[in-house]
Amino acid sequence: MWRKILRLFFGPMVDEWESWRPAKRWSVVLRQVLTQLFLLAVLLAVLFPVLWILSMALDPRDISKPQDLRLIPPGASLESFRRVLFDPYRLLCTNPSDDSTCMTFIHLFWNSLQVSMGTALFSVVTGASAAYAFSRFRFIGRQAGMLGFIILLMLPAVATMVPLFTLLNAIKIGREPLRTTLLGLAIAYASGALPFAIWNLKGYFDTISKDLEEAALIDGAGPLQAFVRVVIPLSAPALAITMLFSFMTGWSEFLMAWLFLENPQRFTLAMALQSMRGQFATPWSTFSAFSILMSIPIVVLFYILQRYIVSGLAVGGVKG
Amino acid sequence: MTAPAPPTRAKTTQQRRWQESLRAWVYIAPAGLIMLFITLLPQGYQIWMAFTDFRVQNLRFNILSPATWQDYAPPWIWFDNFVRIITSDMPIENYYFGRLLLFNVVWTISNVAFHVTLGVIIAMVLNGKYVLGRRFYRALYVIPWAMPPLIAAVTWHNMYDYRFGAVNLLLAQFNQVLGTSLPTDIRWMLEGTPPIGGLLQFLPLAYYCTLVANIWLGWPFMSVVATGALQAIPSEMYEAAEVDGASPWQRFWKITLPLIRPAMVPAIMLGSIWTFNQFNVIYFISQGGPLGRTEILVTQAYKLVLNHRLYGMAAAFSIVVFLILLVFTLVNNRVTQATEAYDVA
Numbered sequence: 242m243w244r245k246i247l248r249l250f251f252g253p254m255v256d257e258w259e260s261w262r263p264a265k266r267w268s269v270v271l272r273q274v275l276t277q278l279f280l281l282a283v284l285l286a287v288l289f290p291v292l293w294i295l296s297m298a299l300d301p302r303d304i305s306k307p308q309d310l311r312l313i314p315p316g317a318s319l320e321s322f323r324r325v326l327f328d329p330y331r332l333l334c335t336n337p338s339d340d341s342t343c344m345t346f347i348h349l350f351w352n353s354l355q356v357s358m359g360t361a362l363f364s365v366v367t368g369a370s371a372a373y374a375f376s377r378f379r380f381i382g383r384q385a386g387m388l389g390f391i392i393l394l395m396l397p398a399v400a401t402m403v404p405l406f407t408l409l410n411a412i413k414i415g416r417e418p419l420r421t422t423l424l425g426l427a428i429a430y431a432s433g434a435l436p437f438a439i440w441n442l443k444g445y446f447d448t449i450s451k452d453l454e455e456a457a458l459i460d461g462a463g464p465l466q467a468f469v470r471v472v473i474p475l476s477a478p479a480l481a482i483t484m485l486f487s488f489m490t491g492w493s494e495f496l497m498a499w500l501f502l503e504n505p506q507r508f509t510l511a512m513a514l515q516s517m518r519g520q521f522a523t524p525w526s527t528f529s530a531f532s533i534l535m536s537i538p539i540v541v542l543f544y545i546l547q548r549y550i551v552s553g554l555a556v557g558g559v560k561g
Numbered sequence: 562m563t564a565p566a567p568p569t570r571a572k573t574t575q576q577r578r579w580q581e582s583l584r585a586w587v588y589i590a591p592a593g594l595i596m597l598f599i600t601l602l603p604q605g606y607q608i609w610m611a612f613t614d615f616r617v618q619n620l621r622f623n624i625l626s627p628a629t630w631q632d633y634a635p636p637w638i639w640f641d642n643f644v645r646i647i648t649s650d651m652p653i654e655n656y657y658f659g660r661l662l663l664f665n666v667v668w669t670i671s672n673v674a675f676h677v678t679l680g681v682i683i684a685m686v687l688n689g690k691y692v693l694g695r696r697f698y699r700a701l702y703v704i705p706w707a708m709p710p711l712i713a714a715v716t717w718h719n720m721y722d723y724r725f726g727a728v729n730l731l732l733a734q735f736n737q738v739l740g741t742s743l744p745t746d747i748r749w750m751l752e753g754t755p756p757i758g759g760l761l762q763f764l765p766l767a768y769y770c771t772l773v774a775n776i777w778l779g780w781p782f783m784s785v786v787a788t789g790a791l792q793a794i795p796s797e798m799y800e801a802a803e804v805d806g807a808s809p810w811q812r813f814w815k816i817t818l819p820l821i822r823p824a825m826v827p828a829i830m831l832g833s834i835w836t837f838n839q840f841n842v843i844y845f846i847s848q849g850g851p852l853g854r855t856e857i858l859v860t861q862a863y864k865l866v867l868n869h870r871l872y873g874m875a876a877a878f879s880i881v882v883f884l885i886l887l888v889f890t891l892v893n894n895r896v897t898q899a900t901e902a903y904d905v906a
Contacts, residue, residue, distance in 0.1 A: 254691045269691060276686060280698050283683060286777070287704055293727045294716050367592035374588035381582040386589065393600055395834050395886045401879075403872050404603030404610065407620070432599030435592055437831075444827075464584070493709030496840070496863065511711055518715065525719070532712040543707035547700065551789040 298529035321530040332516050333505040344505055352423060353509040357491030359427030360434060364487040365480060368438030373468050376446035394436040402497055405429055420501045429497055434487040445479035446472060481546050482553030492539055510535045607876045614638050615873030635873060642877035653869060655853030665857045669837045675776045676832055680783025688791045706781040714845035717774040721749040751851050767847040767855045775842045783828060790824035833893055837886055858882045
């Protein structure tokens with residue numbers, strides 16, 4: 242009974258402990274203490290900026306900045322969170338004199354969600370298909386194609402912005418250019434996320450044994466069926482991680498969005514955050530509360546998918 | 562007597578090869594089309610723009626409607642943009658191409674070196690046999706990576722504020738508790754005199770600050786990759802080495818390092834590309850200052866678009882950035898032999 246509880250905390254060490262001589266016990270304990278000190282120091286460094294932003298969000302003195310270092314500032318309140326969640330954004334209105342035409346957090350959130358989901362779906366669906374071809378088929382132009390994707394990985398997003406602007410401007414959907422729509426933005430982000438998606442998925446597909454597909458083919462499945470029914474389910478970790486990364490791109494990108502979108506009704510969370518940054522007077526409490534609320538979905542997704550991260554990142558699972 | 566068998570067999574393999582190629586390209590088509598329209602076509606357009614003096618008034622130019630060609634087509638100026646970029650003859654302040662390039666390379670190498678070293682060390686410590694709270698630490702250590710980079714960068718910028726920032730407040734706290742007298746009013750981003758003289762004179766204090774912030778941001782990725790690779794090493798190898806009397810140091814160099822290398826090399830490639838183009842950290846934390854000395858190529862390109870509206874020149878600049886990155890990656894590739902990792906599987 243006791244041993245069970247101890248094992249829960251200390252793992253396999255419990256069973257070995259009794260067989261150790263005192264000298265060995267001491268060295269294990271000493272080593273554990275040093276390790277813990279090191280890990281705690283790292284933890285402190287990791288958490289410091291997070292705690293700082295949290296304490297600013299709790300500070301009621303919006304513009305004036307803190308004078309000392311405290312986790313819970315005097316007069317701490319959740320007021321700024323309430324303000325961010327429920328008040329209209331006066332900076333982002335179609336008609337500045339009418340509050341009801343201004344954006345709200347929910348509205349911005351919905352726009353961000355649409356763009357990010359669009360980006361994730363576009364890049365994973367098309368990326369998986371292309372990655373499968375690179376992984377399984379020996380075809381004319383394979384090497385060149387692979388090299389091409391790696392080179393595209395190197396193109397900075399900033400580099401494609403101007404030509405993309407003029408290009409998407411020229412394509413009209415109904416009466417407005419594709420550039421000013423969320424769909425246009427999602428496609429633009431997807432093209433940026435695709436090289437990584439293809440690279441990562443190809444690496445993962447390479448690690449899946451071909452025997453299962455061959456068995457499926459013998460059983461009378463077509464190549465497409467073998468791909469959809471056998472390879473895709475086996476690649477859940479890599480697909481999840483690729484989706485997560487593409488989603489993150491869409492969630493926090495604002496440069497392109499800022500350049501492309503015109504109608505405040507379509508603005509995203511990242512753009513609203515950027516619009517809050519004044520040259521001299523950023524409302525820090527509001528800004529911090531907004532940042533925290535905006536980070537939550539990503540952090541939650543990260544934790545849900547955490548067990549996949551190590552295995553789904555094919556950079557690790559390389560085959561010679 | 563002729564042998565008819567080989568030619569026909571060759572023909573069928575040839576046919577099968579074409580068939581397989583066709584099928585492969587069908588699979589690639591959706592992604593390929595998106596890339597063609599969203600990445601390659603704009604790149605082609607960009608190459609054309611780079612040879613013109615494309616400015617705000619030319620934005621009305623629409624390649625699809627010939628009616629705009631007459632009035633809005635930008636003038637063709639050959640290599641003028643490129644020459645002016647490389648000879649530092651641009652209408653922006655504090656711009657020297659050589660220094661910009663040097664800084665960008667130093668920035669990338671120093672960052673990635675720290676990311677990899679820290680990432681591997683921490684992954685190894687957490688991978689130790691009896692470490693308590695492993696899952697707890699692993700869960701919290703990915704926070705810098707999970708946080709949207711824009712928010713992380715702005716938070717760090719705020720922390721370096723010279724009057725109200727957390728870093729100066731932390732120094733003040735130190736003074737109070739330990740009785741030291743560290744300066745508490747350092748202007749982290751504006752300080753002109755470099756902290757380290759001599760060869761490193763071109764790196765202002767702001768560089769070290771952005772470096773710290775970007776190390777904070779970048780090490781978890783390397784650590785996760787290293788963890789994956791470490792977990793794949795069978796523990797019997799270490800036990801065997803221990804029996805043979807190998808010291809921990811020898812075990813690290815002879816077992817750990819060679820076995821995590823295949824995973825780390827592509828990660829280093831990827832990390833180098835990301836860091837080379839690390840827009841958020843520079844743009845938000847140091848804003849390129851003081852006097853443009855921490856500017857990197859992408860932030861400079863963005864400023865050309867946003868502040869100066871010199872689209873033609875920005876296009877030329879982007880091509881220069883791309884070419885430099887290509888050379889950088891090829892050299893990097895040569896040094897680390899990354900191709901063997903992602904080449905034919």
